[in-house]
Amino acid sequence: MQAFGSGAMTNSIADIVEAKAILAIGTNTTEAHPVLSLQIKKAVRQHGASLIVADPRRIELVDFATVHLRLEAGTDLALLNGLAHIILNENLHDSAFITERTENFEAWKAVVDEYTPDRVSAITGVPVDDLVRAARIYGGARPASIFYCLGITEHTVGHQNVLALANLALLTGNLGIRGGGLNPIRGQNNVQGACDMGGLPNYYPGYQPVTDPAVREKMTAFYGVEQPPATPGLTMGELIQAAGEHRIRALYIMGENPMMSDPNTNHVRDCLEKLDLLIVQDLFLTETAALADVVFPAAAFAEKDGTFTNTERRVQRVRQVFDPPGEARADWQILCQLARRMGARGWDYTSPSEIMEEIAQITPPYGGIHYDRLEGDGLQWPCPSRDHNGTPILHVGKFPRGRGRFHPVHHQPAAELPDDEYPLMLTTGRILQHYHTGTMTRRVSGLNILAPEERAEINTLDAAELGIADGDWIRIASRRGVVTVRARVCERPRRGLVFMTFHFVEALSNVLTNNALDPIAKVPEYKVCAVKVERAYPPEDRTHA
Amino acid sequence: MAYAPTLSPDRVARTTCPYCGVGCQIELHTKGGVVYRVSAPFDAQPNQGKLCVKGRFGHDYLWHPDRLTVPLLRRNGQLVPVGWDEALGFVADRLAAIKSESGPGAIGALGGSRCTNEENYLMQKFARQVIGTHNVDNCARL
Numbered sequence: 127m128q129a130f131g132s133g134a135m136t137n138s139i140a141d142i143v144e145a146k147a148i149l150a151i152g153t154n155t156t157e158a159h160p161v162l163s164l165q166i167k168k169a170v171r172q173h174g175a176s177l178i179v180a181d182p183r184r185i186e187l188v189d190f191a192t193v194h195l196r197l198e199a200g201t202d203l204a205l206l207n208g209l210a211h212i213i214l215n216e217n218l219h220d221s222a223f224i225t226e227r228t229e230n231f232e233a234w235k236a237v238v239d240e241y242t243p244d245r246v247s248a249i250t251g252v253p254v255d256d257l258v259r260a261a262r263i264y265g266g267a268r269p270a271s272i273f274y275c276l277g278i279t280e281h282t283v284g285h286q287n288v289l290a291l292a293n294l295a296l297l298t299g300n301l302g303i304r305g306g307g308l309n310p311i312r313g314q315n316n317v318q319g320a321c322d323m324g325g326l327p328n329y330y331p332g333y334q335p336v337t338d339p340a341v342r343e344k345m346t347a348f349y350g351v352e353q354p355p356a357t358p359g360l361t362m363g364e365l366i367q368a369a370g371e372h373r374i375r376a377l378y379i380m381g382e383n384p385m386m387s388d389p390n391t392n393h394v395r396d397c398l399e400k401l402d403l404l405i406v407q408d409l410f411l412t413e414t415a416a417l418a419d420v421v422f423p424a425a426a427f428a429e430k431d432g433t434f435t436n437t438e439r440r441v442q443r444v445r446q447v448f449d450p451p452g453e454a455r456a457d458w459q460i461l462c463q464l465a466r467r468m469g470a471r472g473w474d475y476t477s478p479s480e481i482m483e484e485i486a487q488i489t490p491p492y493g494g495i496h497y498d499r500l501e502g503d504g505l506q507w508p509c510p511s512r513d514h515n516g517t518p519i520l521h522v523g524k525f526p527r528g529r530g531r532f533h534p535v536h537h538q539p540a541a542e543l544p545d546d547e548y549p550l551m552l553t554t555g556r557i558l559q560h561y562h563t564g565t566m567t568r569r570v571s572g573l574n575i576l577a578p579e580e581r582a583e584i585n586t587l588d589a590a591e592l593g594i595a596d597g598d599w600i601r602i603a604s605r606r607g608v609v610t611v612r613a614r615v616c617e618r619p620r621r622g623l624v625f626m627t628f629h630f631v632e633a634l635s636n637v638l639t640n641n642a643l644d645p646i647a648k649v650p651e652y653k654v655c656a657v658k659v660e661r662a663y664p665p666e667d668r669t670h671a
Numbered sequence: 672m673a674y675a676p677t678l679s680p681d682r683v684a685r686t687t688c689p690y691c692g693v694g695c696q697i698e699l700h701t702k703g704g705v706v707y708r709v710s711a712p713f714d715a716q717p718n719q720g721k722l723c724v725k726g727r728f729g730h731d732y733l734w735h736p737d738r739l740t741v742p743l744l745r746r747n748g749q750l751v752p753v754g755w756d757e758a759l760g761f762v763a764d765r766l767a768a769i770k771s772e773s774g775p776g777a778i779g780a781l782g783g784s785r786c787t788n789e790e791n792y793l794m795q796k797f798a799r800q801v802i803g804t805h806n807v808d809n810c811a812r813l
Binding site for chain 1: 682684685686687688689690691692693694695696699701704706715716717718721722723724725726728729730731732733734735737738739740741742743744745750755758759760761762763765766767769773775776777778779780781782783784785786787788789790791792793794795796797798799800801803804805806807808809810
């Protein structure tokens with residue numbers, strides 16, 4: 127966002143196959159975004175693209191890769207600076223693009239010059255030969271694309287990680303072209319849309335800053351109510367923290383389950399219990415709803431009309447097929463009813479398409495989004511007007527901020543590293559068969575046959591040292607909590623690394639994870655914390671322990 | 672022999688998969704109030720007929736007996752079923768009281784990256800217009 131002036135996947139899923147080289151970093155695409163991974167596989171197998179996978183685990187995508195950069199978790203910045211260093215040294219960069227479309231190159235280059243292959247290899251644990259091969263592949267092919275996911279952002283340096291990736295794309299001129307780009311793969315179905323719609327403390331819909339006086343004036347006129355002061359509100363982690371300190375007294379949660387999804391679960395519970403009023407709106411009595419003062423029963427995706435915006439900025443229809451069960455209502459209806467109860471004006475919508483008409487009026491990138499235009503393949507924003515056909519590729523010829531800016535970034539260690547007491551590192555992620563906190567998928571019988579329980583992955587050599595065999599029960603402890611879980615002893619994680627998901631409440635990784643935040647993006651460091659592991663009795667036999 | 676579906680659907684509805692951010696297009700084949708088959712249109716972006724195990728087989732939760740069907744309100748420590756009128760009235764009164772006692776900044780809202788654009792738009796409008804705070808976020812940071 128800061129580098130180009132826009133925060134979304136720059137390219138489209140359809141043009142992945144046109145890449146000659148693909149760098150996939152911090153994305154276990156085959157499990158977290160399976161259908162998008164098929165395009166990456168197709169690019170490799172049918173179109174001859176070279177794939178570089180950077181991940182501490184030997185994930186399935188590695189089977190398709192030319193190089194696997196098996197870096198130590200939390201050393202992405204050093205790795206990316208190191209790749210840029212080699213690209214520059216080997217003269218693989220795009221000088222014309224840098225001159226015409228970027229700024230701050232020299233200041234950035236001075237920093238990258240310090241990241242010699244030997245130094246980067248020492249920090250990341252990746253052999254120099256692999257660094258050079260990867261740099262030659264990414265730097266030597268046009269177009270080349272970058273895909274990243276939460277393995278990049280869920281660090282205390284997540285924001286800098288993204289800038290480092292943007293630097294690489296600017297360095298090689300891989301922006302504004304088919305098959306290139308910088309492509310964050312968004313986690314949930316509509317996380318892109320939730321952000322686009324201004325569900326953020328610093329932006330109104332369409333990324334209009336709350337700090338801009340002209341925006342504030344416009345919204346005051348539009349909503350007919352003096353808008354809050356021009357300073358950003360609190361982020362999710364800050365709201366929960368503020369609840370613990372009685373600065374936030376009421377919290378209204380729609381379709382989220384922070385009791386499972388947020389780091390350091392025990393701390394989250396303590397904070398939420400201090401609220402005077404917790405309102406939760408959901409399909410099920412989630413772990414969070416169980417703490418609520420009021421629970422509103424909501425309609426599921428098949429029980430309401432609306433739109434979702436996918437990771438490539440494509441606005442697509444959601445259609446009602448069934449009535450909600452019992453007295454459950456769609457989230458939009460509940461919000462309208464509550465707003466009217468509180469005496470607000472402008473809440474008389476009779477359908478989601480009427481709400482979209484209002485969105486189009488005040489959200490420039492959605493200015494041309496209307497339901498009658500969303501049949502078929504939907505529309506990719508920016509789509510500013512009714513006669514605009516949407517934008518499959520961003521930054522063609524120009525960035526929203528003018529020139530793309532190089533941002534110098536330095537390697538910083540993770541907030542909590544292994545030590546004598548907690549000698550292993552824990553990283554977290556997803557598996558194919560389950561989704562997020564499992565609220566939905568744990569209630570689908572077929573998926574539970576495929577993946578009935580959590581298995582913590584531990585490297586074969588670490589397991590041997592600890593006397594742990596595949597399938598054994600183990601206790602994993604961090605400074606914040608303890609979980610008991612069965613081990614999957616395998617070669618997937620690097621030596622010293624343990625991997626868990628956050629799908630299973632009975633063995634929840636977020637009891638262990640660190641709530642240290644990236645100071646800018648405010649993303650917690652889910653991907654690195656220090657743990658110790660020992661053999662354990664099964665949970666039902668704990669009395670014998 | 673090729674598989675040929677023998678059940679004729681009441682309806683085949685095109686919609687968007689509710690799981691990950693790829694946003695696959697799916698067709699829900701319904702009969703008697705349930706989905707008995709999920710297919711994907713081959714000519715549609717972004718998935719061109721392809722689906723993963725969740726998109727194709729992951730929708731049974733819709734009819735799970737745990738689904739919430741009535742509003743719940745905490746009384747004497749227990750969540751008990753109440754009518755919409757009472758639940759909405761309770762929340763409206765409490766939010767208004769907290770706003771007047773402690774200011775709009777004492778209230779926060781979390782929109783859902785699982786909910787629609789229209790619903791997320793309304794959640795931020797609710798925070799900014801009705802409550803009067805920028806304390807609105809979603810789980811994009813997870």
